[in-house]
Amino acid sequence: MNILVSGAGIAGLACALELGTRGHDVTVVESARQLRLTGTPIDIRGDAIEALDRMGLLAKIQRQRVRMSEFTQFVDSAGEPVGRIPMAEISDSDDDIELLREDLVRILADALPDPTAIRFGDSIETLTDGVDGVDVRFASDRTGRYDLVLGADGQHSAVRGLVFGPEEDYTKHLGVYFALADLPGEAHSAAANSIYNVPGRMAGIFRYNGKAVANFQFRSEPIDYDHHDLDAQKQILIDAFAGYRSWRIPELLDAARADPGFFFTSASQIHLPRWHRGRVVLVGDAGYCPAYLSGRGTSLALIGARFLAEELERCGNDHTAAFARYETRQRPYVTFAQNRVDGGRDRVVPATWAAIAARNESLPTPGPGVC
Numbered sequence: 001m002n003i004l005v006s007g008a009g010i011a012g013l014a015c016a017l018e019l020g021t022r023g024h025d026v027t028v029v030e031s032a033r034q035l036r037l038t039g040t041p042i043d044i045r046g047d048a049i050e051a052l053d054r055m056g057l058l059a060k061i062q063r064q065r066v067r068m069s070e071f072t073q074f075v076d077s078a079g080e081p082v083g084r085i086p087m088a089e090i091s092d093s094d095d096d097i098e099l100l101r102e103d104l105v106r107i108l109a110d111a112l113p114d115p116t117a118i119r120f121g122d123s124i125e126t127l128t129d130g131v132d133g134v135d136v137r138f139a140s141d142r143t144g145r146y147d148l149v150l151g152a153d154g155q156h157s158a159v160r161g162l163v164f165g166p167e168e169d170y171t172k173h174l175g176v177y178f179a180l181a182d183l184p185g186e187a188h189s190a191a192a193n194s195i196y197n198v199p200g201r202m203a204g205i206f207r208y209n210g211k212a213v214a215n216f217q218f219r220s221e222p223i224d225y226d227h228h229d230l231d232a233q234k235q236i237l238i239d240a241f242a243g244y245r246s247w248r249i250p251e252l253l254d255a256a257r258a259d260p261g262f263f264f265t266s267a268s269q270i271h272l273p274r275w276h277r278g279r280v281v282l283v284g285d286a287g288y289c290p291a292y293l294s295g296r297g298t299s300l301a302l303i304g305a306r307f308l309a310e311e312l313e314r315c316g317n318d319h320t321a322a323f324a325r326y327e328t329r330q331r332p333y334v335t336f337a338q339n340r341v342d343g344g345r346d347r348v349v350p351a352t353w354a355a356i357a358a359r360n361e362s363l364p365t366p367g368p369g370v371c
């Protein structure tokens, strides 16, 4: 089949790989000008490890494995460690693989079979789903007809908006926002990763493989903002930390101001009763974002891509049956992941000074090698 995938993130690249290697003719359209490589390390868990194994990528993934969390400490305003991340509560098992998001993106993209095309700097503008195919008009004014269209364009999916309606109808906000900024000045420091809290907010520095990022989280009611307006997103972050100058908060906010690759998102889940309509189907965060607090978005994307490709193979050209079977297999994983977000917010972003102190009391004692 001639298949269009919207989004070259983990879900989109995994779908392109799974479908391309099964002989489909796949085009990926990505709104960014290149692959988006920002991100802290992500976890690959459970059946997602098997999915990567079946793609033939597990050995490569294992080689890029990091163990960031073990070296992460909570610190006080003087930078003194107050406790370690309780790893046993975070990992499902020792088999979980933690690796940089950018490494996973690169490994998937490098594995794409010829002639998979990734068309950067473009996106789907309109979709007309007909009996024989989906007619697509792109922002670039190009047009095309596809047998299937996959929405793998993330939490704020344009495909979902076109086919299923406005995001607010399907979003469950978990009360926290998350931001990342590149921190070039810290890249070669040997200090441990640090997380510092003030009430309802955290700022952290994570270092890995010669890179460093500033990580922010803050509690907030839903904020209405333009997902394409980076300056507006930076201002929301700066406003959220207004009045806080302890630890290294001001210099981390300066890094956010300066970073063209700044990343901002909410801890929100997407709940849809169905992930397909006609010849259009959603995969990954677009259909069932579990929120970063679950630590399972990437695993869901990899498992979903595999189930979808397997069911299309099993059902031949009957995409309706394949989509239904994909949903049946994927739904339990999504429900499990979306139910696993409790506690993360209170541990990482306690709401009050008293809650910060209580959290610190409960942490394992700091280890050596702290900043």
Ligand SMILES: Cc1cc2nc3c(=O)[nH]c(=O)nc-3n(C[C@H](O)[C@H](O)[C@H](O)COP(=O)(O)OP(=O)(O)OC[C@H]3O[C@@H](n4cnc5c(N)ncnc54)[C@H](O)[C@@H]3O)c2cc1C
Pocket (backbone or CB within 6 Å): 006, 007, 008, 009, 010, 011, 012, 029, 030, 031, 032, 036, 037, 038, 039, 040, 041, 042, 101, 122, 123, 124, 152, 153, 154, 155, 156, 157, 158, 159, 180, 263, 283, 284, 285, 286, 292, 295, 297, 298, 301
């Ligand atoms: C830059 C970036 C950094 C991230 N950092 C973290 C992190 O630090 N921690 C964490 O837990 N999760 C992070 N995530 C989210 C995490 O990657 C996903 O939750 C998970 O991997 C599922 O991936 P996905 O492919 O469904 O969505 P995503 O990884 O969000 O990928 C969606 C892709 O679709 C593209 N896209 C969006 N809109 C359109 C459009 N209209 N047309 C075409 N393309 C479009 C995006 O540019 C992106 O490449 C990050 C995502 C991105 C994009």
